[in-house]
Amino acid sequence: MSEILWEVLNHIEGFIYPNEVEVNWSVLIALYPYITGLVAGAFIVASLERVFKVEAVKPTYRLALLTALAFLLAAPLPLVAHLGHPERALEIMFTPHLTSAMAGFGFVYAWYLLIVLLLELGYDYRKDVVKWAQTATGFRGFLYRILTMGDYDISEETLKKDEKLVGIITVIGLPSAAFLHGYVGFIFGSVKANPWWSSPLMPIIFLFSAMVSGIALVLLIYMASTKLRGKEMDMECVDTLAGYLLYTYILDLGLEFMEIAHLLYTQEEGIDAILILINDKLFVSFIIIQIFFGTLIPITLLVLSKTGLFRAKVRKFFYISASLLTLIGVFAMRWNVVIGGQILSKTFRGYGYYIMPLFGPESLTLALAIMVLPFILLAIFVKLLPPWDEPPLWMKTERRYD
Amino acid sequence: MRKIHIRVAMVYITAAILFLIIRSFVVPPTFGEYDWYRGDSVREIMELPPQHANATVCKDCHSERYDLWSGGAHSTVSCESCHGPSYSHTKDPIIVSANVDNSREFCGLCHAQNPSRPADFPQIDMDTHGNGNLCVVCHNPHSPWVFGGE
Amino acid sequence: MITRRKFLKALGLLSATAAGVSAKTSRAEPTEYYDWSKHYYSFVVDSTKCIGCGRCVRACKLENEVPLEPFFFRTWVERYIWLKGEEEPYVDSPNGGFEGFPVIYDEKAIRKSYFVPKLCNQCDRPPCVQVCPVGATYKTEDGVVLVDEKYCIGCRYCIQACPYGARYLYPFNGPRKSRRGTADKCTWCYHRITKGLKPACVEACPVGARKFGDLKDPNDEIHKLLDENRISVLKPEQGTKPKVFYIGIDTEVR
Structure with missing residues (x-):
């Protein structure tokens, strides 16, 4: 650790407070809002079908929910891994300091996981789980039988009630998802000491970029999964999702523009430092990756797809490229907020430097490992709780376990 | 109600009760004694x-x-500014902190000419003043205007 | 505060009844020999006197087991230099001023220059305390912001929230084992001032640039300093209400 700080010392420009040499919030903290953003975004995709009755995206409903769950389970990992004392992490739930934006994490997380996601999945999958529990054997059968909680009543009437209940949970879940992520934005937006963070727009910018990244992720996972399963892609579903991606993107871009415009126009203390931050220190990650490759190109691709000039095959290629670029661009946004905000010294007279270690705590390897984990979890979930609509789910497993 | x-x-209720029970064991007993923190921490x-310690000790x-020191121009300089922290020495005189650095550079920490220093503070040109001799050869560090050194 | 305390008591009572443990007892002051309600401390830095010798930085590090590497400081000294023909000052703080300040510009090129000692401002409205998610940092009754090294989880939100860069994460190779991986900051030497001693930096300052006093003691010399000088605080626009008052600094000092 110390060696890195000595190395950082050679890269510091201007004057920073001596305690600012260490960049305290590392790549892991950039990863955390990225992952919760994907959760919130994926959930909002799921609720498109439930709440807003967008029938076209139905094939992605359960997939989006499972994606949200997989990423939600991984979300606390970067946080806990970065703590100086991970063994004390639960203090945040035992003695939450109510004036702290961060103190809400435990409760917002628990609420979202236990009340929203698990219940919605549980009641939505109930019919299938009961069917599987009656047919599957071995460990899987055991698991399904636990999941039924001993209630095998799947009469038409109860299923209708379940349907209604899931609807209610989704309605509760939508503001919860928005809060889960908007609150992450508030953690940064409320730091008045840092002009690059301090902004009332921060929560809503985080929310919209979260939706952008979540839609892109679900789109990508849906396209990849149909390909892997050798199924025909539902082009209407993909087109609709891409449409929503475009609309949220435009809102996101608008918000981002408002934020920057406000910074540049009001010219408050520290503006000179911020200008150098944007034009020099973060030029590659902000202007090139986040704005150009991560926002403008995907928007262009999505607009082109909307024109109707392109065949399905070309559109698919556009969607894949746009989604991938989006996922990179949104991560760059998180990076620029978290790391950029710390590169900018609170003296407004200098710039720190961030060196990401390849191995060890708070390293690139750890960040990658944490990022891979939700995909592994998703693969397991999809195996245990197949989210595909056709053929009727239990029939498929019945065949397998006969 | 359905099963x-x-x-x-x-x-969920069991989990919530379990949480509260664990909480009551885990939260330190003096937490909240004064406000939202562990009272023992203050103590x-x-x-x-x-x-x-302090010069009076x-x-x-x-x-x-x-x-000698209290009557001279260095009376504002605490003993421990040069001799180092000595609280343990006052409790047990056998513990003696490291020798005082009597190099020119050490005296220069305060007295080397530096344009950022207040103009009325006594400063010397380190290159010429004293012909490179140790400062203590001429000045008594405990009262610098007493000449003849230690 | 009262509502929070009430909420805490309710929570405590709830958990106490749940587990069958007795309710917490409350005491008026931390220890028998010290009553913190009778003190309210304040710090005055007279920048016009500072000679940049760095004895305060050294004394602080030795007094408080602060790691000696140049990335961790409870207090440090900055040098401001306005060069002729330039508007913005040049600022530096090599190793926090621990080894003094080598001359870098010729006197003839300098318009104005002085040293500014920095330390925790023990804000009356501390953003660091506000953001601590677990209650590991707090403001005492006598006005000092402290960190509970046995309770801090090391999330570093407080470090981000401090506008003055007064906090750092105590490194994992630091000399004090129980403090590793937690936030650390200047305490105005709380272990000294509660015994009637001065903070180590004040003790070590050879020119009286650092003055520490008790506002609740009418005979304290700090009143004279505050009343007879024009004083300012750092970054007043942050609304933190600092309790370290500066004499003789420009607005460029922040």
Whole structure:
């Protein structure tokens, strides 16, 4: 650790407070809002079908929910891994300091996981789980039988009630998802000491970029999964999702523009430092990756797809490229907020430097490992709780376990 | 009420009660004694051992030095500014901190010419003043205008 | 505060009844020999006197087991230099001023220059305390912001929230084992001032540039300093209400 700080010392420009040499919030903290953003975004995709009755995206409903769950389970990992004392992490739930934006994490997380996601999945999958529990054997059968909680009543009437209940949970879940992520934005937006963070727009910018990244992720996972399963892609579903991606993107871009415009126009203390931050220190990650490759190109691709000039095959290629670029661009946004905000010294007279270690705590390897984990979890979930609509789910497993 | 609702509710209520029970064991007993923090923490910090004593304590044993020092131009310079933290020495005189650095550079920390220093503060040109001799050859560090050194 | 306390008591009572443990007892002051309600501390830095010798930085590090590497400081000294023909000052703080300040510009090129000692401002409205998610940092009754090294989880939100860069994460190779991986900051030497001693930096300052006093003591010399000088605080626009008052600094000092 110390060696890195000595190395950082050679890269510091201007004057920073001596305690600012260490960049305290590392790549892991950039990863955390990225992952919760994907959760919130994926959930909002799921609720498109439930709440807003967008029938076209139905094939992605359960997939989006499972994606949200997989990423939600991984979300606390970067946080806990970065703590100086991970063994004390639960203090945040035992003695939450109510004036702290961060103190809400435990409760917002628990609420979202236990009340929203698990219940919605549980009641939505109930019919299938009961069917599987009656047919599957071995460990899987055991698991399904636990999941039924001993209630095998799947009469038409109860299923209708379940349907209604899931609807209610989704309605509760939508503001919860928005809060889960908007609150992450508030953690940064409320730091008045840092002009690059301090902004009332921060929560809503985080929310919209979260939706952008979540839609892109679900789109990508849906396209990849149909390909892997050798199924025909539902082009209407993909087109609709891409449409929503475009609309949220435009809102996101608008918000981002408002934020920057406000910074540049009001010219408050520290503006000179911020200008150098944007034009020099973060030029590659902000202007090139986040704005150009991560926002403008995907928007262009999505607009082109909307024109109707392109065949399905070309559109698919556009969607894949746009989604991938989006996922990179949104991560760059998180990076620029978290790391950029710390590169900018609170003296407004200098710039720190961030060196990401390849191995060890708070390293690139750890960040990658944490990022891979939700995909592994998703693969397991999809195996245990197949989210595909056709053929009727239990029939498929019945065949397998006969 | 359907069986599933009751069972799910039971699982959640059990978890919540379990949480509260664990919480009551895990939260330190003095947490909230004054406000939203561990009251014992204040006492722990208060009980940390000091490292620096104070010139008045030094006087108890080193009274001659003390008199020379307190009458001279260095009377504003605490003993421990040069001699180092000596609280443990005052408790047990056998513990002696490291020797005082009597190099020119050490005196220069305060007295080397530096344009950022207040103009009325005594500063010297390190290159020419004293012909490179140790400062203590001429100045008595305990009272610098007493010449003849230590 | 009262509502929070009430909420805490309710929570405590709830958990106490749940587990069958007795309710917490409350005491008026931390220890028998010290009553914190009778003190309210304040710090005055007279920048016009500072000679940049760095004895305060050294004394602080030795007093408080602060790691000696140049990335961790409870207090440090900055040098401001306005060069002729330039508007913005040049600022530096090599190793926090621990080894003094080598001359870098010729006197003839300098318009104005002085040293500014920095330390925790023990804000009356501390943003660091506000953001601590677990209650590991707090303001005492006598006005000092402390960190509970046995309770801090090391999330570093407080470090981000401090506008003055007064906090750092105590490194994992630091000399004090129980403090590793937690936030650390200047305590105005709380273990000294509660025993009637001065903070180590004040003790070590050879020119009286650092003055520490008790506002609740009418005979304290700090009143004279505050009343007879024009004083300012750092970054007043942050609304933190600092309790370290500066004499003789320009607005460029922040």
